[in-house]
Amino acid sequence: MGRLPQYDLTVWQIHETEDDCDFVIRTNNGRAFYCTILPSDFHESPQVTQQYFRCLHLLRSGEEEIDDFYMDDALEWLADAFRPLVLQQASIPLTLPRGRPTLSEYLFPVSHDCRLAASHDELRPFTVHHEDHGCKGRLVALDSSLIDSLEQWTQSYNPSDVEICYDHPDDDLILIKPPTKVVVGAQDHQVTCFFKRFNTSFGKRGAAKELESLRAIAMAELPPDALVCRLQGVVRTEDGAAGMLFTWIKKKEVLSRSLAEEASAELRRRWADQITYTLKQLHERGIIWGDAKAANVLIDENDDAWIIDFGGSYTVGWVDKDKAGTLEGDMQGLARIMDTLS
Numbered sequence: 001m002g003r004l005p006q007y008d009l010t011v012w013q014i015h016e017t018e019d020d021c022d023f024v025i026r027t028n029n030g031r032a033f034y035c036t037i038l039p040s041d042f043h044e045s046p047q048v049t050q051q052y053f054r055c056l057h058l059l060r061s062g063e064e065e066i067d068d069f070y071m072d073d074a075l076e077w078l079a080d081a082f083r084p085l086v087l088q089q090a091s092i093p094l095t096l097p098r099g100r101p102t103l104s105e106y107l108f109p110v111s112h113d114c115r116l117a118a119s120h121d122e123l124r125p126f127t128v129h130h131e132d133h134g135c136k137g138r139l140v141a142l143d144s145s146l147i148d149s150l151e152q153w154t155q156s157y158n159p160s161d162v163e164i165c166y167d168h169p170d171d172d173l174i175l176i177k178p179p180t181k182v183v184v185g186a187q188d189h190q191v192t193c194f195f196k197r198f199n200t201s202f203g204k205r206g207a208a209k210e211l212e213s214l215r216a217i218a219m220a221e222l223p224p225d226a227l228v229c230r231l232q233g234v235v236r237t238e239d240g241a242a243g244m245l246f247t248w249i250k251k252k253e254v255l256s257r258s259l260a261e262e263a264s265a266e267l268r269r270r271w272a273d274q275i276t277y278t279l280k281q282l283h284e285r286g287i288i289w290g291d292a293k294a295a296n297v298l299i300d301e302n303d304d305a306w307i308i309d310f311g312g313s314y315t316v317g318w319v320d321k322d323k324a325g326t327l328e329g330d331m332q333g334l335a336r337i338m339d340t341l342s
Contacts, residue, residue, distance in 0.1 A: 004087060004091065005027045005028055005029045005031075005087070005090040005091065006027065006028040006172040006173075006176065007025050007026065007027045007028070007033075007079070007083075007086050007087075007090065007176070008025065008026065008079065008173070008176050009023055009024070009025050009075050009078060009079040010023075010024050010025070010026050010176060010177075010178065011023065011024050011135050011178075012024075012059065012075070012078070012135070013135050014056060014059050014060055016060065019038075019039050019053075019056065020036060020037060020038050020039075021036070021037045021052075021055075021056060021059070021078070022034070022035070022036050022135045023035050023078060023135060024135045025079055025082060025086055026109070026175060026176045027086065027090040027175070027176065028172055028173065028174045028175055028176050029090060029093075029094055029175070030094050030101075030105055030109050030110055030175050031089065031090050031094070031109055031110045031111070031112065032109040032110070032111045032112070033082060033085070033086055033089070033111075033112045033114050034111060034112070034113050034114065034135060034136055035078075035082055035114045035115075035116070035125075036113075036114070036115050036116075037052060037078070037081075037115070037116045038115065039052065039053075041115060041116060041117045041118065042117070042118040043117075043118065043119050043120075044119065044120050044121075045118035045119060045120060045121045045122075046121070047121045048118040048121050048123060049118075051077060054069060054074070055074035055077055055078055058071060058074045059071075059074060081116050081123050081125060082114060082116065082125045084125060085112075085114060085125040085126070085127070089112055089127075094110060099163075100163040100164060100165065100166075100183075101163070101164050101174060101175055102159060102160050102161070102162055102163055102164065103159035103160075103162040103164060103179060103182065103195065103235060103242065104158070104159035104160040104162075105175060106164065106175055106178075106179055107137060107159050107242055108159070109175070111136075112127055113127060113128050113129065113130065114126065114127055114128065115127075115128050137197075137200075137242075138200045138240075139200075139236075139237065139239050139240025139241060139242055140198045140200060140203065140204050140207045140240050140241045140242075141204055141239075141240045141241075142204055142207060142208070142236070142240065142241050143204065143208070146204075146208055146211065147236075149215075150211070150234055153215050153218050153219060154214075154215070154218065154231055154232075154233050154234060155232070155233035155234070156233060156234050156235075156236055157184055157233050157234070157235050157236075157245065158235075158236075158237060159235055159237065159242060161184060162182050162183075162184050162193075162195070162235055162245070163182060163183045163184070164179040164181075164182055165181040165182060165183060165192070178197075179195055180194055180195055181193075181194065181195075181248065182194075182195045182245065184232070184233070184245065191232060191247070192248040193232045193233075193245035193246055193247060193248055194229075194245070194246045194247075194248055194249070195235070195243055195244075195245055196243050196244050196245075196246065197242060197243040198210075198241055198242065198243050198244070199311070202311075202313075206311065206312065207241060209311075209312040210244075210310055210311045210312055211234070211244075213287060213288070213290070213310035213312070214231040214244070214310060216285070216286070216287045217230065217231070217282075217287060217310070218230070218231060220282075220285040220287060222281055222282075222285070223281065225277070226277065226278045226281040226282070227274055227278050227304055227305060227306040227307065228278055228282065228306065228307045228308075229246045229247070229249065229306060229307070229308040229309075229310075230246065230247045231244055231245070231246060231247075232245040232246060232247055233245045246308075249298055249300050249306055249308075250300050250301045251298050251299070251300060251301075252299050252300060252301050252303070253298075253299045254294075254295055254297070254298060254299070255271065255294040255295070255297035255298070255299055255305065255337070255340070256294055256295070256340075257294070257340050259299065260340050260341050267303060268341045268342075269341075270303070270305075271297075271299070271303075271305040271341055272337075272338055272341045274304060274305040275297060275305050275307065275334070275337060276334065276338075278305075278306075278307050279292075279307065279330060279334055282307075283327060283330070287310075288325060288326065288327060288329075288330055289307060289310065289330045289333070290309075290310060290311065290312045290313065290314060290319075290324070290325055290329070290330070291309050291310075291311060291312075291313050291314055291315055291318075291319070291333075292318060292319055292329065292330045292332070292333025292334055292336075292337065293315045293318035293319070293333055293336070293337070294318075294336075294337050294340050295315075296308050296309040297337065312325060314329065317336075318332075318333045318336050319332055319333045320332065
């Protein structure tokens with residue numbers, strides 16, 4: 001008997017007022033199960049209902065644990081409810097290309113829409129057809145004018161031309177773990193990149209805003225010592241855009257108060273100087289950071305501090321809402337980063 005496919009619950013979505021739950025289970029052989037649970041599908045099943053609402057309550061809370069019931073426990077129960085169906089369908093062999101998997105295999109998997117029923121506390125997962133699932137990855141439809149302008153300052157890549165890198169070729173999380181490290185280009189001239197998916201909830205307006213900031217950075221002729229993420233290209237098809245590729249930064253940590261407390265005074269001054277200098281270079285060229293906060297500073301393996309994320313949003317506690325997207329907001333966020341490093 002062959003080895004059973006590995007699977008895991010990778011993303012979930014709940015609502016504050018409705019009691020349904022959407023989530024995705026992915027397998028390491030290229031399948032995605034788009035699962036929906038509706039309590040109305042439970043009949044004379046008090047134990048199942050109680051356990052489901054226990055999971056739902058924890059997911060809504062944002063806490064890691066309530067009354068000795070942990071997030072991992074909740075996600076495990078949700079995934080295991082669909083285990084028989086997942087193993088049955090995922091055991092059917094798929095023909096996948098040899099070598100590294102590509103973004104195309106991750107973004108456009110063989111998919112199954114599923115629901116969960118229960119009767120007398122017996123679980124019964126089942127497939128349905130063409131459900132409108134909240135967790136289905138969608139492409140962002142860019143305006144034709146924006147697509148035309150992309151060719152003038154960056155590159156476009158088809159998902160099938162972007163290879164996903166995993167730490168180990170036989171990693172059980174292949175095609176399960178959301179891809180971040182990827183490579184593009186010919187075999188003798190490959191470029192390692194970070195893949196960032198477009199936030200579909202922001203729509204094409206959000207994507208256009210971020211791309212405009214990145215275009216400004218690309219055209220700004222920043223000095224080499226201005227440490228800011230650089231766009232390598234956009235991943236898209238004729239139907240829309242999936243995300244962006246950034247030149248890979250060998251990250252050691254994300255800046256945080258705990259990291260700052262562990263660092264020497266000299267190193268904290270170095271980071272403060274680098275962040276301040278890079279932001280000054282951006283501002284002199286009319287470029288706004290936007291979501292200025294410690295978590296958007298990467299510390300690389302050489303202990304250099306890089307500014308990332310020009311998505312145009314803001315974070316409460318770092319930038320006031322009325323200052324979001326302005327130079328004043330950037331300076332407010334910078335002051336709070338300096339406080340973290342003090």
